[in-house]
Amino acid sequence: MPRVSVVLPCYNGARFLRASLDSVLAQTFPDWELIIVDDCSTDGSGEIADEYATRDARIRVVHNSVNRKLPGALNDGFAIARGAYFTWTSDDNVAKPNWLSTLVQYLDNHPGTDMVSACMDFINEDGNTIGKLHRSPDVEYQSRLAYECNIGAAFMYRRETAARVGKYDENMFCAEDYDYWVRIGLGGKIDYICDNIYMYRRNSGSLTATQQERIWAKTLAIKKKIQRPMVAKVRTELVAKEKAGIPGTKSVLQI
Template sequence: MDCIPNISVILPVFNGETFLEEAIESCLKQTWKNFELIIVDDCSSDNSLKIATYYANFDQRIKIISNSTNKKLPASLNIGHHSATGKYLTWTSDDNILKGNMLEVLLDNMIKNKADLVFSDYDIIEEDGRYRRTQELGPVSGLLFGNTIGASFLYKKKVFENLSGFDEDLYTLEDYDFWLRASIKFKLHHIRESLYLYRIHRNNLTSIVDEDPEIKRIFGNKHKIVYEKISNILGWSESTIRFLYMSRGFESWDMEFFKNNFSTIKNDLGKFQARVNANDKGKIFQKMDMLLRHVILNNPLDKKYIAWLLFRRPGILFDPHYSKKTSLKILKKYVDYN
């Protein structure tokens, strides 16, 4: 094995003693051995640091950084990344698990495809480890409507350096912001294989946001900041930022606004699509049609808006990937208004 590891795995932890041992062991059992594991303890008050130290005592690939104060996830990620010596970087969470071949497959695909960032599908597991389902990711152009990169990834160190790391003001959204900025600057490659186990439990961010209106409001404001960053790079209109904000459910759907600004929004989405360089680039307007199907089915729209949508975006009904049964529901909703 080379003296200098070519992969650095950053594992930030804050009071993660429940699953930390499993997370660390999944890193140490990788088929790819030439890596370092940087555990950043964010001033935990439980046994997290003790657990990390135990493993570091018998595996020299482990490096421990202990924050003197609680700095939150994005700052801990930056601290770990700046300490990394590897050419390639990834990070994981204290409650998740790397499959045994994850690093090997990610690195192999990165080199073969001359990519700057690779990502894979992953399995979602219950709190007790039971399999729930496989999360198939992509396309990259769909990032505007949600995180289509996910939790299993590897990127060159230059990606982190060029983007100036994770935005420490965007705690809870630091990864989404990072992926969006990376997607319009670097070559991405999607691996259609599950290489990671993502654990769902009561302390997951999604559960917390859905249950607390104030946290959801703060979360929504952070999304606006993320979209404004992309807008500043691509020269978007304010109407496109509002459209994306509505599309994520942070504002009630305004059909009159969408109709009046449709051409501008469509043009701005096209600018993003043109900048994406990926094997799984996808079609951003297909993602928009999926959103509009949802809007029709879940909002009381006047028949004139439904007719306008179906005329301007016939893919809402006729894309072969969509359920015919659901398409008939949309048609019935239009007919029922007449």
């Protein structure tokens, strides 16, 4: 069985799909499977996916008969995933060669961590770097989920974590990722590392660009629901750390 299952949901992403697929094939960590979920594309994306599947036995393609939207496509992919670690990527983003190796190594070395997130670049439609997502890993990182979706597109979580949390909520289209990270965070541990291992494309045709109103509405609903339980959970953990004499926690508790 592969160590890592990567799901790539795709809907009319032919323009950038090859670059995304090539970046997975270029990974220095070889023990992965890629499950491409073609969600009723009409631009040839499905044919591109099939082409890559004939080139590498680690790639499988699911062709949906109806459009399931992003959370549904993710659920379809992870339903057949066989790996110990799960992640997903997008048809317009590009992973750096050390993407999988970095995340796998961290989870291997930190058995108490449910999910890890990392730094990434922002690129434009031409592939030029236009910014970076970088946060300092500190004891407040997980509590910030109550106020913002502070996990970028470079992440990995455990199969057992997915079994505990369940499926992506198909009613949370456009905020299914934030909702899922919150559910992981409320019952588990999320860490952040500063390694820059991924490139997120600012694409005028992406969901982020075309569904802003829906994203904001769903995000606000999540924040209202989880701020109190998330902050209470993190505060309880910080009190325990302070009692154990772990440096740096008392100042955070006083904020």
